Amino acid sequence: MAVTYELLKECPETGARAGILHTPHGQIETPIFMPVGTLATVKTMDPRDLKEIGSQIILSNTYHLYLRPGHELVKEAGGLHSFMNWDRPILTDSGGFQVFSLGDLRKITEEGVQFKSHIDGSKHLFTPERVMEIQNALGSDIIMAFDECTPYPATHEYAKQSLERTTRWLKRCKEAHKNTEKQALFGIIQGGMYLDLRTQSAEEILALDLPGYAVGGLSVGEPKDEMYKVLEHTVPMMPKNKPRYLMGVGSDDALLEGVYRGIDMFDCVLPTRIARNGTAMTSHGRVVVRNASYSKDFTSLDHNCDCYVCKNYTRAYLRHLIKCNEILGFKLISYHNLYYLLNLMRNVRQSILDGTFAQFYKENINKINEGMGREKCRS
Amino acid sequence: MAVTYELLKECPETGARAGILHTPHGQIETPIFMPVGTLATVKTMDPRDLKEIGSQIILSNTYHLYLRPGHELVKEAGGLHSFMNWDRPILTDSGGFQVFSLGDLRKITEEGVQFKSHIDGSKHLFTPERVMEIQNALGSDIIMAFDECTPYPATHEYAKQSLERTTRWLKRCKEAHKNTEKQALFGIIQGGMYLDLRTQSAEEILALDLPGYAVGGLSVGEPKDEMYKVLEHTVPMMPKNKPRYLMGVGSDDALLEGVYRGIDMFDCVLPTRIARNGTAMTSHGRVVVRNASYSKDFTSLDHNCDCYVCKNYTRAYLRHLIKCNEILGFKLISYHNLYYLLNLMRNVRQSILDGTFAQFYKENINKINEGMGREKCRS
Ligand SMILES: [Zn+2]
Ligand SMILES: [Zn+2]
Numbered sequence: 001m002a003v004t005y006e007l008l009k010e011c012p013e014t015g016a017r018a019g020i021l022h023t024p025h026g027q028i029e030t031p032i033f034m035p036v037g038t039l040a041t042v043k044t045m046d047p048r049d050l051k052e053i054g055s056q057i058i059l060s061n062t063y064h065l066y067l068r069p070g071h072e073l074v075k076e077a078g079g080l081h082s083f084m085n086w087d088r089p090i091l092t093d094s095g096g097f098q099v100f101s102l103g104d105l106r107k108i109t110e111e112g113v114q115f116k117s118h119i120d121g122s123k124h125l126f127t128p129e130r131v132m133e134i135q136n137a138l139g140s141d142i143i144m145a146f147d148e149c150t151p152y153p154a155t156h157e158y159a160k161q162s163l164e165r166t167t168r169w170l171k172r173c174k175e176a177h178k179n180t181e182k183q184a185l186f187g188i189i190q191g192g193m194y195l196d197l198r199t200q201s202a203e204e205i206l207a208l209d210l211p212g213y214a215v216g217g218l219s220v221g222e223p224k225d226e227m228y229k230v231l232e233h234t235v236p237m238m239p240k241n242k243p244r245y246l247m248g249v250g251s252d253d254a255l256l257e258g259v260y261r262g263i264d265m266f267d268c269v270l271p272t273r274i275a276r277n278g279t280a281m282t283s284h285g286r287v288v289v290r291n292a293s294y295s296k297d298f299t300s301l302d303h304n305c306d307c308y309v310c311k312n313y314t315r316a317y318l319r320h321l322i323k324c325n326e327i328l329g330f331k332l333i334s335y336h337n338l339y340y341l342l343n344l345m346r347n348v349r350q351s352i353l354d355g356t357f358a359q360f361y362k363e364n365i366n367k368i369n370e371g372m373g374r375e376k377c378r379s
Numbered sequence: 380m381a382v383t384y385e386l387l388k389e390c391p392e393t394g395a396r397a398g399i400l401h402t403p404h405g406q407i408e409t410p411i412f413m414p415v416g417t418l419a420t421v422k423t424m425d426p427r428d429l430k431e432i433g434s435q436i437i438l439s440n441t442y443h444l445y446l447r448p449g450h451e452l453v454k455e456a457g458g459l460h461s462f463m464n465w466d467r468p469i470l471t472d473s474g475g476f477q478v479f480s481l482g483d484l485r486k487i488t489e490e491g492v493q494f495k496s497h498i499d500g501s502k503h504l505f506t507p508e509r510v511m512e513i514q515n516a517l518g519s520d521i522i523m524a525f526d527e528c529t530p531y532p533a534t535h536e537y538a539k540q541s542l543e544r545t546t547r548w549l550k551r552c553k554e555a556h557k558n559t560e561k562q563a564l565f566g567i568i569q570g571g572m573y574l575d576l577r578t579q580s581a582e583e584i585l586a587l588d589l590p591g592y593a594v595g596g597l598s599v600g601e602p603k604d605e606m607y608k609v610l611e612h613t614v615p616m617m618p619k620n621k622p623r624y625l626m627g628v629g630s631d632d633a634l635l636e637g638v639y640r641g642i643d644m645f646d647c648v649l650p651t652r653i654a655r656n657g658t659a660m661t662s663h664g665r666v667v668v669r670n671a672s673y674s675k676d677f678t679s680l681d682h683n684c685d686c687y688v689c690k691n692y693t694r695a696y697l698r699h700l701i702k703c704n705e706i707l708g709f710k711l712i713s714y715h716n717l718y719y720l721l722n723l724m725r726n727v728r729q730s731i732l733d734g735t736f737a738q739f740y741k742e743n744i745n746k747i748n749e750g751m752g753r754e755k756c757r758s
Contacts, residue, residue: 041700041707047691069674069699077677077695085691295448298456312464316456320448321420327706328420 458518
């Protein structure tokens with residue numbers, strides 16, 4: 001099996017757990033946040049920057065890479081790792097979320113999804129088989145099943161049809177996946193916000209005995225409490241010896257809440273997206289660097305952070321860069337934001353290993369919740 | 380004196396010379412190319428990137444910093460070095476070139492230049508005294524006199540009036556400069572393309588006994604041969620014990636030609652500007668990465684280059700990044716282009732020290748001249 005999960009420690013008071021994910025490109029210490037590298041680059045970040053901040057795995061997007069530069073070209077380059085100069089693990093999503101988000105530009109049938117490129121309007125068809133072929137060409141360590149990400153809100157009937165199609169498509173994905181020795185196919189549990197449907201989906205998906213599972217269809221606009229309710233219902237059904245991935249979630253509070261409920265893996269474009277808008281994630285809430293109040297603030301972005309940016313740059317300088325649209329500004333804040341989340345997860349993991357996660361959670365969640373909004377997580 | 384020049388070796392066959400510039404922030408091995416950091420950042424490059432490629436000094440722009448974030452704020456931050464996290468030498472220009480380039484937005488009088496900001500149209504006045512005050516606040520190691528950069532073409536009469544004003548303004552600059560212990564004021568020789576006026580300007584400027592001198596008013600649209608003729612006439616008048624700076628020149632061929640004629644210092648936005656357009660400077664000419672011919676080119680940008688980018692990335696990947704407007708693409712090509720020029724200058728200097736510059740020049744200048752255009756150098 002390409003990817004296996006080793007459980008190291010469970011929190012006695014919560015669902016949190018620490019483990020190791022073994023992959024063809026090395027080990028990943030979980031729980032983990034995965035920076036998103038949509039177009040074979042985590043925006044603004046060089047791979048050595050990513051290593052410096054401790055990124056163990058990154059996520060890249062099948063839909064985007066299929067359109068540009070094309071999976072065949074990536075394959076010719078020796079696969080995605082080689083193409084983008086990243087020798088650690090990569091997870092690719094299936095493109096399902098992106099093509100379903102195209103609205104009028106796509107049409108769903110049992111065969112798959114017909115869609116028009118958001119770039120040039122050209123016509124394409126994603127089927128479970130095609131999506132496996134693309135991800136096999138990309139060569140990512142973890143590949144995701146082609147699913148339908150049920151929108152929010154959805155009727156019970158729609159959510160049921162949607163999850164059942166996701167199951168049928170998963171069977172086709174499993175059949176079509178050609179590289180099981182080097183790439184692990186993860187299934188995705190759907191069912192919208194309906195707990196009975198989550199049960200049905202979990203039973204169907206888990207029956208296929210895959211190396212890992214994701215909880216999909218969350219972080220799509222529902223209230224956070226809804227998301228946590230679904231997690232509390234769904235995660236306990238998932239096997240202990242397999243990794244659990246909550247898709248499209250990456251605010252600091254949601255990471256803590258997800259780990260609390262037994263999740264091992266997270267991804268989100270949030271830290272890099274808001275960075276390019278000049279917003280920093282810090283231990284004392286969001287810092288909108290553009291604000292005039294920081295113009296003569298010669299302190300660091302986050303005085304609790306020991307990252308390269310916080311050790312070397314002031315808010316006043318970062319504000320100046322952002323106000324002038326200087327690329328270095330986008331880069332430095334992206335760097336800090338990713339460091340902040342990765343460091344948070346390192347501390348979370350250590351607290352699980354130390355048996356102090358419940359306390360860690362309590363101490364941090366309130367602090368984080370002050371002044372938080374909810375942002376879009378996907379690219 | 381804040382800055383002194385130590386001559387190490389002269390080429391017996393050409394005007395080329397190797398030396399050391401001693402400054403309050405360390406030594407600079409000349410001849411040297413200075414990357415341009417217009418707004419207190421060399422676009423896309425972190426200071427540690429600059430150190431990695433061997434940047435010994437950078438240039439920043441008084442006009443731009445005066446408008447954003449303002450020299451008073453930079454002073455409060457502890458000066459430009461501290462503000463931008465760069466502890467090596469900095470040269471600031473005087474803003475003369477920028478305000479004269481504003482066309483209808485500026486008005487020249489004997490007092491100085493009234494101009495409207497290119498950002499918000501607000502009114503400002505640059506006088507020699509004001510420009511010294513600004514550069515004193517910035518705290519750069521080398522500050523440039525407020526001169527009139529004579530446009531090309533210009534009548535003999537205009538060029539003469541212009542150089543004489545530059546002399547009068549230089550006297551006012553020297554008078555107004557308040558920090559001679561830590562900042563060296565360089566004078567600028569003008570005179571357009573008229574050799575008799577270059578003589579007049581050189582005599583007037585050199586009489587003021589400053590720590591260094593620049594040849595200004597070149598690289599403003601004239602044919603390259605004109606520039607070289609002016610250099611051949613002007614440089615021999617300049618003292619051997621002072622650094623000689625050719626402003627706004629940074630194509631690889633012009634660096635070689637400038638060194639050949641006795642120049643020690645160069646600056647230009649060219650390498651970073653064309654990088655953001657996806658164009659690389661290489662040992663075998665310009666590589667326009669965007670071109671379709673590179674889509675499956677899995678070789679490095681420049682096979683003679685051993686920079687981080689050339690060791691780790693392919694043209695195909697860089698092309699993909701540029702086509703997708705990915706910031707990492709702008710950064711990686713900027714990195715390579717600056718490395719290319721800095722490395723060229725390191726090799727130039729070594730050949731001077733080895734007594735083989737004339738041969739080095741011959742071997743490289745023809746290769747470089749193939750397929751070269753001429754690009755704008757200032758920001
Ligand atoms: Zn930080
Ligand atoms: Zn290179």
